[in-house]
Amino acid sequence: MEIKQRKHVLLIPLVGIALLAILLFLLIPLSYGTALPFVYWVHQFLLFAFLLGLTFINIKWLAPAYLFQRKFFRYYLILFVCCILIIVVLRQAESWLEIAEAFAEMAGNKVTKQHHGNRGVFVSFYIFLVEILVLGVNIANILVKKWEEEKSIRLSAEKDKVEMELSFLKSQINPHFFFNSLNTVNALTYTDIEESRSALKKLGIIMRYVLYTTADERTTLAEEVKFIKNYLDLMKMRSPRCVNVDFSTNINSPEKKIAPMLFLPFIENSFKHGVSTQTESPISITIVQEDSQLIFQSKNRLFDNKVLDVFSQNEHPGIGIKNTRRRLELLYANRYELSIRQEKGFEVWLKIDLDEN
Structure with missing residues (x-):
């Protein structure tokens, strides 16, 4: 039962991110009405894979080790560093894949250093916003799950306490009743x-x-x-x-x-x-x-x-x-x-x- 609950906790945010990825990385680009270079889709896949991995790491290790232990500064610092590392790696991948050149070739334009710089700032900002959105949804889901677990434990403890108290009250009533009944028979x-x-x-x-x-x-x-x-x-x-x-x-x-x-x-x-x-x-x-x-x-x-x-x-x-x-x-x-x-x-x-x- 516990294993199923853990799988359930992992499955919901991962499915949510998958749906978000389909929206951001597939449906929106396809709405442009033009064929996009293959290297662009490789870049989008890498972004999705990194976000999926970060979400998994956050659920399995970061949140239990830092967020639940109220080590907020370390927790958010680690997430921020992870986001920056993902941006750096993806920017490097964009350079290796020559995505800007591929788009320029499609448009019949020549890529300049200024174009590279402007696109780099825009792409970095875009990736960072997507990371914040995904992590925000992920953290909210983690906190809700944690609250539900604590509520369930608290209700279970209260139920156990009530059952123990009722058993104690019964144990007091029964001897009291036996004593009175035996006195009745004794008098007869x-x-x-x-x-x-x-x-x-x-x-x-x-x-x-x-x-x-x-x-x-x-x-x-x-x-x-x-x-x-x-x-x-x-x-x-x-x-x-x-x-x-x-x-x-x-x-x-x-x-x-x-x-x-x-x-x-x-x-x-x-x-x-x-x-x-x-x-x-x-x-x-x-x-x-x-x-x-x-x-x-x-x-x-x-x-x-x-x-x-x-x-x-x-x-x-x-x-x-x-x-x-x-x-x-x-x-x-x-x-x-x-x-x-x-x-x-x-x-x-x-x-x-x-x-x-």
Whole structure:
């Protein structure tokens, strides 16, 4: 792949110079409407060959050794010297080929020293302008390619960093979830053995989802809703009778993908801070899908002054909610809205755009 990219970097400027050569050295002379001496075409071929060679040397050695190392003075000095050397060699070749004499013979004129001098200045200036034009295009192409490579490397590094951070956030959420779930089953063993067995079976299904499904970046809405339902069933087993859980869904496209366990910290928070052993404790959880928009909403009361400071940047909020905020920012940047209100109760409203385009 790297070899192909290098060939690609070399091919584009060389093809560009070839097209430029056809324009300058072939089409324009042919537009004169008269036959040109053979020695003229030899001279044009030499100019093209030198420019092609200079371009190749610039791409392979000069630019990496000087331009990319920010040694600008040496870089442009070497190019200038190369341009002058090409002019000197071509002027000498013109003398050897007797191009001026060939043109004079065609026109029926006699070549004088003054004519040689005037033509020499004009040809030298013409060659220098062509060199500047070719090198300008060549350098611009090199810089654009370098910028694209650096941008690609930077984006790749940022992607790797995000993936590492997401993996770290998942590694924090999973043990936290396991700990809470095991506490739930442990509490049931003291009150109802049969129900604790049922809870263990339910926990096994949940753990399988956590260990295997969440290894992927995305899961289907159907799988995520099923997971939430199993988790709520498990939590209801250990909750007092006064806890009333209302879970409703309206999913139009269950095959749509979503980040796994994204809503779990909010649901855990409802049971952690919204349950009383003596007072009615309603917990409402709703998941609604409208085309590409997914809306999650949870409501619960707050008991025993357990107010969770989820807005503070200094205090340490629940690790689950804190990590969920970060996951939302990494996975759904500019495609989600999160509102958390704490007044008479605790309410979470989250809207996510599931379409990535």
